[in-house]
Amino acid sequence: MTLQLTVSPDFSPDHIAGWYVFNTWLQRQLGVRIHLELYDDFDSQRRAIAADQVDLIYANPYDAAMLVREKGFVALAAPAERPDEAVIAVPAESPVQCVEDFRPGLRVSVTRDPDVNLIGMIMLEPADLKRDNVVTQQVGSYVLVAKHLLLGKADCGFFLKEAFDDLSAPIRRQLRPLVTSQIGVVRHVLMAGPRMREHGERLTQLLLGMHDGRAEGGARVLEALGLTAWEPQAQEDTEFMIDLMDTLMR
Numbered sequence: 001m002t003l004q005l006t007v008s009p010d011f012s013p014d015h016i017a018g019w020y021v022f023n024t025w026l027q028r029q030l031g032v033r034i035h036l037e038l039y040d041d042f043d044s045q046r047r048a049i050a051a052d053q054v055d056l057i058y059a060n061p062y063d064a065a066m067l068v069r070e071k072g073f074v075a076l077a078a079p080a081e082r083p084d085e086a087v088i089a090v091p092a093e094s095p096v097q098c099v100e101d102f103r104p105g106l107r108v109s110v111t112r113d114p115d116v117n118l119i120g121m122i123m124l125e126p127a128d129l130k131r132d133n134v135v136t137q138q139v140g141s142y143v144l145v146a147k148h149l150l151l152g153k154a155d156c157g158f159f160l161k162e163a164f165d166d167l168s169a170p171i172r173r174q175l176r177p178l179v180t181s182q183i184g185v186v187r188h189v190l191m192a193g194p195r196m197r198e199h200g201e202r203l204t205q206l207l208l209g210m211h212d213g214r215a216e217g218g219a220r221v222l223e224a225l226g227l228t229a230w231e232p233q234a235q236e237d238t239e240f241m242i243d244l245m246d247t248l249m250r
Helices: 013-030 041-051 060-071 114-125 142-150 161-166 168-174 194-208 218-226 237-250
Strands: 005-007 033-034 056-059 074-079 085-089 105-109 134-138 157-160 175-180 189-192 230-232
Touching: 013 033, 013 056, 013 194, 013 218, 041 060, 056 060, 060 114, 060 189, 060 237, 074 194, 074 237, 085 114, 085 142, 085 189, 105 114, 105 218, 114 157, 114 237, 142 157, 142 161, 142 168, 142 175, 157 161, 161 175, 161 194, 168 230, 189 194, 194 230
Parallel strands: 005 033, 005 056, 105 134, 105 157
Antiparallel strands: 056 189, 074 189, 074 230, 085 157, 085 175
16 A cells, blocks of 8 residues: 655745655655655645545644544644744835734735635734735735735735745845734644554654654755754644634634
8 A cells, every 4th residue: 555645735845855855765764655745735635635545744734623633633743943923024115014004905915825824814903904805816826925016916915934034035135024923833743644543653753863863864854855853743732723723713
């Protein structure tokens, strides 16, 4: 049987090769066949999850509830010091100095990243802005969000902080972060499904040993992923994150 690994579609395109390296390394370490399947969007990935076609996933926090409560996934580990925070950015020359300066009819450029969009809309609430009084423009990547801002097609954009920091220096110089979330406990998590359960303990050991040489070749793989280390993700921490996301969505 070949198990299937997938990655939340909001990962940085710069690390596509890194996930293939990780998959090859993981197969060698576990001695099992694993196929990496990358999906273009959240909808197609969720259809694969619903059809039980995913066994191991680097999951967006928005999808954690479905994975745990409907599909029996368990959390194994999360990237160290890598919480999911959202940034609302404006063009550098924008007269807007704080969220309260925004007005109804605001043009917001966003991706399909559900947790970033949720947190971004919450950060607009001090201006009495909600989904029904802003104009949302959805694009395929954070680079395109930045392009919308630079071309004057949007007044502000929602970014995953990591993605904003990964923009090229010339682009970042033309943008200005207006506000950044500081939630701290919302993050992507590597999760194992029922067919992966028998490998869960060994896999967790491998992940936690990648940065310090306990897992052979692990440090190079982490570098390819743009990570420094994995850290344990207790099930109660995952449940807390799920409950928090449920609260934020109300």
